[in-house]
Amino acid sequence: MEDDDECPPLAVExxxxxxxxxxxLGPSAASPxxxxxxxxxxxAGKSTLVNYILSAQHGKRIAVILNEFGEExxxxxxxxxxxxxxxxxxEWVELANGCVCCTVKHSLVQALEQLVQRKERxxxxxLETTGLADPAPLVSILWLDDQLESSIKLDSIITxxxxxxxxxxxxxxxxxxSFPEAFHQIAFADVVILNKIDLVEGSLEDLERQIHxxxxxxxxxxxxxxxxxxxxxxxxxxYGAKNSSxxxxxxxxxxxxxxxxRHDNSISTLCICEQDPISLSKVESWLEDxxxxxxxxxxxxxxxGILHVHNSDQVHTxxxxxxxxxxxPAREWSKTESRTNKIVVIGRNLDINILQDSFSRCKH
Amino acid sequence: MEKGGAESSIACARCGKPxxxxxxxxxxxxxxxxxxxxxxxxxxxxxxxxxxxVHIKLDALTLxxxxxxxxxxxxxxxxxxxxLPRFDWTGPLRPYPISKMxxxxxxxxxPDWALDGTPKIEPDSDLQKRVEIKTPxxxxxxxxxCRIAREVLxxxxxxxxxxxxxxxIDRVVHEExxxxxxxxxxxxxxxxxxxxxxxxxxxxxxxxxxxRKLEDGDIxxxxxxxxxxxxxxxxxxxxxxxxxxxxxKQLVRCTYECLDKAIAIVKPGVRFREVGEIINRHASMSxxxxxxxYCGHGIGELxxxxxxxxxxxxxxxxxIMKAGQTFTIExxxxxxxxxxxxxxxxxxxxxxxGKRSAQFEHTLLxxxxxxxxxxxxxxxxxxxxxxxxx
Numbered sequence: 001m002e003d004d005d006e007c008p009p010l011a012v013e014x015x016x017x018x019x020x021x022x023x024x025l026g027p028s029a030a031s032p033x034x035x036x037x038x039x040x041x042x043x044a045g046k047s048t049l050v051n052y053i054l055s056a057q058h059g060k061r062i063a064v065i066l067n068e069f070g071e072e073x074x075x076x077x078x079x080x081x082x083x084x085x086x087x088x089x090x091e092w093v094e095l096a097n098g099c100v101c102c103t104v105k106h107s108l109v110q111a112l113e114q115l116v117q118r119k120e121r122x123x124x125x126x127l128e129t130t131g132l133a134d135p136a137p138l139v140s141i142l143w144l145d146d147q148l149e150s151s152i153k154l155d156s157i158i159t160x161x162x163x164x165x166x167x168x169x170x171x172x173x174x175x176x177x178s179f180p181e182a183f184h185q186i187a188f189a190d191v192v193i194l195n196k197i198d199l200v201e202g203s204l205e206d207l208e209r210q211i212h213x214x215x216x217x218x219x220x221x222x223x224x225x226x227x228x229x230x231x232x233x234x235x236x237x238x239y240g241a242k243n244s245s246x247x248x249x250x251x252x253x254x255x256x257x258x259x260x261x262r263h264d265n266s267i268s269t270l271c272i273c274e275q276d277p278i279s280l281s282k283v284e285s286w287l288e289d290x291x292x293x294x295x296x297x298x299x300x301x302x303x304x305g306i307l308h309v310h311n312s313d314q315v316h317t318x319x320x321x322x323x324x325x326x327x328x329p330a331r332e333w334s335k336t337e338s339r340t341n342k343i344v345v346i347g348r349n350l351d352i353n354i355l356q357d358s359f360s361r362c363k364h
Numbered sequence: 365m366e367k368g369g370a371e372s373s374i375a376c377a378r379c380g381k382p383x384x385x386x387x388x389x390x391x392x393x394x395x396x397x398x399x400x401x402x403x404x405x406x407x408x409x410x411x412x413x414x415x416x417x418v419h420i421k422l423d424a425l426t427l428x429x430x431x432x433x434x435x436x437x438x439x440x441x442x443x444x445x446x447x448l449p450r451f452d453w454t455g456p457l458r459p460y461p462i463s464k465m466x467x468x469x470x471x472x473x474x475p476d477w478a479l480d481g482t483p484k485i486e487p488d489s490d491l492q493k494r495v496e497i498k499t500p501x502x503x504x505x506x507x508x509x510c511r512i513a514r515e516v517l518x519x520x521x522x523x524x525x526x527x528x529x530x531x532x533i534d535r536v537v538h539e540e541x542x543x544x545x546x547x548x549x550x551x552x553x554x555x556x557x558x559x560x561x562x563x564x565x566x567x568x569x570x571x572x573x574x575x576r577k578l579e580d581g582d583i584x585x586x587x588x589x590x591x592x593x594x595x596x597x598x599x600x601x602x603x604x605x606x607x608x609x610x611x612x613k614q615l616v617r618c619t620y621e622c623l624d625k626a627i628a629i630v631k632p633g634v635r636f637r638e639v640g641e642i643i644n645r646h647a648s649m650s651x652x653x654x655x656x657x658y659c660g661h662g663i664g665e666l667x668x669x670x671x672x673x674x675x676x677x678x679x680x681x682x683x684i685m686k687a688g689q690t691f692t693i694e695x696x697x698x699x700x701x702x703x704x705x706x707x708x709x710x711x712x713x714x715x716x717x718g719k720r721s722a723q724f725e726h727t728l729l730x731x732x733x734x735x736x737x738x739x740x741x742x743x744x745x746x747x748x749x750x751x752x753x754x
Contacts, residue, residue, distance in 0.1 A: 009389070010388070011402055012388045014386045102660070105657070145680055147676045147677065292684065325680065326680050
């Protein structure tokens, strides 16, 4: 309370009203920070990869979140490489205790956004997952709608595989119908780091071929002690419409992979094509029958494709991970390229005839 | 505000000339600059005797409303403080101290968070991943519970007028819920300290009822959820307090229409993601924005479960509506930007630009032919929305 009510205080200069500034999350005008999920079984070398990234002189400021899924302890450790010659910083990322309350973003996303907000600069985030068998739920958490304008963006899933163990699993798989553990993670991966190649005798070509039989779209990087060119694993932008050209290259490559002739329950890749323009609404219904209602009895892990949509001059890209899918216009068709539909499907119990026939019924 | 102008276009509160000075007390309290700006010290001096009552009023409110045991809420309800927390408040509204948690009689069936604030079943339930088809028996229980929730909300609506505190609204909600044998679901849900949410003016949702008196011209959303016979019923409405300006009336009406139009498409076979297209289209046509941080949700024996139903367009929500599903749709519509900030209590979500927000919510049942609005207005519901007059 004013002691001297009779005498007004000196008026101060009118502060200019701040027009509303950009969203508080994330550095202003910066593009979203990429998030890479690292999967792989115990012993494959994930920790070696993480240590390499944290210590290598790459000039990037990278945070590594060490997460023990299945144990929701509420606090995760973030190791941050401060960049060229900088110190290693350890921080704690507070996760809300799973409080849903009608929120769109999972508490993990909110925690990562807060981490980005606290830092002046953050170039990338790695999410190391221990004990995570199926990365699909994590993808559905991190693969955010563009409308949310988040300061983070899912970049890719990287799987680290021990080449020697993988060869043993392949040999066992060829003898019997046993199912290699690594296949499941390969199916979801955008990049496979084939690690410990120095321990493998003989050719690595058959291992790479086996990987591509499971997932024709994956990029395979060979390594010893997970020392890789970081440009090959960062900024993959595997989710979103922006890299449709790279997607088209992958689709072209996938056609050269011979179809898997085995009729077991293996995870495999199929490619279906259709020259005629399709109806977008029919394709969406087709995807929903396939992914949501599972009317065709196939277990779909991932889909990627480009679509030639009736009455549109734009290439549309298709992305799906389990039930979550998105079809987005990506860019204009160029005059020189032939317009066509190409979709790659990765999953189990795939039947190319059923897939091709049902997709062809999506023609306009 | 005129965005392009480099100069402030605020007028002197006394003589109307362009203002370049402001009251230091108002600046300190982050009150609105309109009405507190002056062209010269002399004008300020002349206006002081009438202007200072603004401060006195605010100071008096602050002092009056801090009886024993009332404190500010922090950490989602886990802690309290006697000092107004520091925050870069986005608009003119401030938190006020809150009273102690209301007590629920022993005989009333309680959800598993009533005692310690932590839901046990809900976080890990399979119903977070698949959308439940309710049994006829569950549906009947939900009809009863939603009817109670509607009656409770209507009781709250009847007492709204300038001078009523949001704490008093909470007390009415609590008493009316308990009187009907229900438990107010928000109470101690993840430590939420009150029995309902009251969201005033720029508050988007999850406002905590407190000692603030409603003022003429406010809008206030009251969000009620009742737990009865093992199921929840959830709804909310935004009400006018006294005489409300035209822009706020349009905001509230448009928000009502957004929910109405979204409900109109509910029937088996419709994608959940379609809801956001309907809401976004209607809000955009009125120059309003859709809050994107919160969504509709499944409801039943759990307070929140699958599906998540975003209110914004081009979302990737998974799934198709089927008969027997129950969920809420609850659009929050803003006059300015869609972004939100969280207050220091970590519950109250406010608009990032301090402009107003409105919300309406219903609990819905998908039927074989369409939809049943389980929390629909009753013939006895108070007559508070002019556009509903026949």
